[in-house]
Amino acid sequence: MGALYSSLLYLILLHSCKVLSYKDQEWRKATATYANDSEGSLVTEGACGYGDLHRASYGKHSAGLSTILFSRGSTCGACYEIRCVDHILWCVMGSPSVVVTVTDFCAPNYGLSVDYGGWCNFPREHFEMSQAAFAEIAKKKADIVPVQYRRVKCERSGGLRFTMSGSSHFYQVLISNVGLDGEVVAVKVKGSRTGWIPMSRNWGQNWHCNFNFQRQPLSFEVTISSGKTLTSYNVAPTNWLFGQTFEGKQFKDE
Template sequence: MLISNFLLYLAYFLVIMVAAVTGLDTNWHDAHATFYGDMKGGETMQGACGYGDLFRQGYGLETTALSTALFNDGQACGACFEIVCANNPQWCIKGAGSIIVTATNFCPPNYSKPNDNWCNPPLKHFDLSMPMFTKLAYYKAGITPVKYRRTPCKKQGGIKFEFRGNPYWTLVLVYNVAGAGDVTNVKIKGSKTGWIQMSRNWGQNWQTGTILTGQSLSFQLTDSDRNTVEINNVAPSNWQFGQIYDGRKNF
């Protein structure tokens, strides 16, 4: 009995330590889920987070759009969620386990149907690709109760930076972010400047009006866990708009 109690205590302690290290809320919460598209995935381009081609960027079909209550004006873009079907034998696939998806889009509210729109505030809702939804529930379910929790993102390779804009306005899309996944602050530094605070334009697009052409560029990123990573010389001095640069580091 003493050994059993010790093991239970140890397991509880490890869970607490993991939560403390990640900073994520690892508790399960109630929500609902629907799906879009077909078994090929449907919408895989652009979206309210600004990612663009989800297959090229490594997200594929393992993505979700979030309702207003979860989207947080785009700050949740890049966050990862673990989702399970909420023990409904009629709709849930027995033994399905869980899925992990990255937030890449917004499920907009429809106030013309206040009692029949699952993305209206204050509802917490996930709009999944059909292939991900049907890992948890039967196609005929349409809308099904789920439970979810935040989970650390596991990404291959370094953080990616895609440059857009013009010589007088630089817009940088940040993606393939591990750890918390959702970047909350970005600073940029040219080889001839100090650190410059960028502002969120939309989703995970960050902007500055400082002219940075002809300079090699470094970045400092902070995520929602308040972890910071500094990546020097991400882009060489001859960087170009429309190009993608690999930071070679991640959280």
């Protein structure tokens, strides 16, 4: 009876934590600016390694984070809801919000004060947005605006995407389009002639291991920050090539 009660209590607490981590998470204070871009997205190749942000489905709804929020790339893929507050001149009336995906790192500039250009200096919490996303919450004439932010669930269309790269004895995969938590914390890969092999984070959401998987169909086990694990079997066929992208399953609410 005691064991059953403990199990039920654990499930209730786990469910409560999941709800709090998204819908009911408290708003936190930060600041936001926008990058001068010409195509509606921040950069073509950001610090998370997603490449062309439009092809990665993030596009204009992408953001670079300051050092304390970026956390050495561990938050790549996470989603944040942002709204402009407390500035009657620059905030859009009604303080509408926009949801962005972490795709880049906003580098610090310690030659400037945190109040005059060093927006991303540690320990400041700051978002560098695309012009298009920024315009949804504030007027473009603004230099920097006060905002509130919170982590939210990532809504994705289609499955997880696995982009292959590397060489014969160095295998690397970029994982993108991740739903729910958005951020991947652990990856395993399996060939037809291997067991499950843990991968290490190379940079951003690029994961690697020193192994030759050529001419083997590949399966992946992906774990996100909430602890959920998803296994996609035979995602890449036997004749896969470096540079190709394949689609697996997607994380969903239980």
